[in-house]
Amino acid sequence: MSTRFNATKGLIIARTRVFGPKGVRSLRFALDTGATTTLVNVSILIALGYDPAGVLERAEMTTGSSLEYVPRLPVARIRALGQERTSFTIVAHTLPPSAPIDGLLGLDFFRGQQLVIDFRSGQITIS
Numbered sequence: 001m002s003t004r005f006n007a008t009k010g011l012i013i014a015r016t017r018v019f020g021p022k023g024v025r026s027l028r029f030a031l032d033t034g035a036t037t038t039l040v041n042v043s044i045l046i047a048l049g050y051d052p053a054g055v056l057e058r059a060e061m062t063t064g065s066s067l068e069y070v071p072r073l074p075v076a077r078i079r080a081l082g083q084e085r086t087s088f089t090i091v092a093h094t095l096p097p098s099a100p101i102d103g104l105l106g107l108d109f110f111r112g113q114q115l116v117i118d119f120r121s122g123q124i125t126i127s
Contacts, residue, residue, distance in 0.1 A: 001082030007122035014105055014124075019077040020048025027102035029080060031117070031124070035106035037061075038090045040075070044102055045092050050075070052092035059091050068093075080105055081126055083113070 005012045016029040018040060025044060037059065042052050052071040059072040071092040078088050088109075095101065116125040 001127070002123050002125045003081050005122055005124060007119045011101065012117070012124070013101065014080045016078065016080040016103065016105065018044065018048060018075055018103075019079075020045070020050055020075060022047070022049030024048075025102075028100065029103045029105045030101045031081075032104040032106055033117075035104045036108060037072075038078070038088070038104060038106040038109050039093050040090050040103040041095045041099075042071075042092045043094070045073075045075075048075075050092075055092075061091060061093065078109075080109065081124060083109070083126055085109065 012031040014029050014031050016027045018025055018027060025048060027044065045052050050073060052073060055071040055073045057072045058069040061068050061070045072089060073092065074087045074089045077084060077086050110126070114127045118125070
């Protein structure tokens, strides 16, 4: 499966659909090969019917300024770049209101796949 992206500027944005008890949202996620875990903005999870505050499991997350413990929970389904995962565990974190994204696609989303990011052709291939 191949997807085009703008290789000349900014983040690599992947249209991502996240499914929850209260519906589905089409979102903008940054492909982040520096993130080990996929992250979804807390407000979106709440709108989809998840309760990050009520989750006991926490993950240690290093941000640019600190070490934080964030909720870790499974989402029913997540779909991006022609790939779909069910009962997929993500972390919940509040992104700044000025952020142009709704979450991050981390390395865990691509495990077991071959991921090629070709900046010359502006193409992402997953196989």
